[in-house]
Amino acid sequence: EAQVTQNPRYLITVTGKKLTVTCSQNMNHEYMSWYRQDPGLGLRQIYYSMNVEVTDKGDVPEGYKVSRKEKRNFPLILESPSPNQTSLYFCASSPDRFTDTQYFGPGTRLTVL
Amino acid sequence: AQKITQTQPGMFVQEKEAVTLDCTYDTSDQSYGLFWYKQPSSGEMIFLIYQGSYDEQNATEGRYSLNFQKARKSANLVISASQLGDSAMYFCAMREGRNSGTYKYIFGTGTRLKVLA
Numbered sequence: 001e002a003q004v005t006q007n008p009r010y011l012i013t014v015t016g017k018k019l020t021v022t023c024s025q026n027m028n029h030e031y032m033s034w035y036r037q038d039p040g041l042g043l044r045q046i047y048y049s050m051n052v053e054v055t056d057k058g059d060v061p062e063g064y065k066v067s068r069k070e071k072r073n074f075p076l077i078l079e080s081p082s083p084n085q086t087s088l089y090f091c092a093s094s095p096d097r098f099t100d101t102q103y104f105g106p107g108t109r110l111t112v113l
Numbered sequence: 114a115q116k117i118t119q120t121q122p123g124m125f126v127q128e129k130e131a132v133t134l135d136c137t138y139d140t141s142d143q144s145y146g147l148f149w150y151k152q153p154s155s156g157e158m159i160f161l162i163y164q165g166s167y168d169e170q171n172a173t174e175g176r177y178s179l180n181f182q183k184a185r186k187s188a189n190l191v192i193s194a195s196q197l198g199d200s201a202m203y204f205c206a207m208r209e210g211r212n213s214g215t216y217k218y219i220f221g222t223g224t225r226l227k228v229l230a
Contacts, residue, residue, distance in 0.1 A: 043220040097216045100146030100208045104158035
């Protein structure tokens with residue numbers, strides 16, 4: 001089944017403890033992206049990647065890192081999480097940079113205490 | 114600045130009636146894509162409909178249609194014959210940046226739709 005998977009789905013952590021949220025897609029998609037969703041703000045793009053080793057900042061990249069070493073994986077790294085990074089995170093992918101429609105993962109709900 | 118505006122935080126509609134969710138956008142790109150997504154209470158993002166900026170016909174997908182008015186920079190979603198299962202949050206989104214090579218996505222703040230029996 002074609003899908004985007006995220007792990008973990010739920011995470012409660014404490015300030016400053018490094019964490020990684022994984023994202024994987026099995027559709028050989030080139031373009032992948034991370035978003036955070038906050039009440040009243042909609043979804044905001046954190047980082048995106050147009051292919052292996054090619055990443056760029058979205059609108060809210062501060063406090064996050066990403067890497068794209070393999071085509072299928074696009075992990076989101078929080079080196080020192082803070083409470084203002086408590087949010088619902090979505091990973092998404094699309095076949096290539098020229099295809100507009102994205103496929104979303106199920107979301108990861110992160111709470112930073 | 115590029116942005117998406119959804120001015121209706123919440124709406125009610127009677128079951129079986131049609132409803133229009135408003136969306137306006139702002140971009141300096143000539144080539145862009147517009148989307149609508151549905152987010153039910155379970156949280157997943159469900160793609161509903163897509164309109165390319167160069168598409169002359171309004172997009173339709175079953176009960177969903179996108180009323181695209183390029184000169185007014187609006188991309189309203191019309192849901193015909195509303196069903197109880199349509200109760201959800203709806204997001205309008207835009208993909209732009211082809212001209213600059215950035216390929217970014219921008220989302221609106223959403224409209225929460227409640228369908229009444």
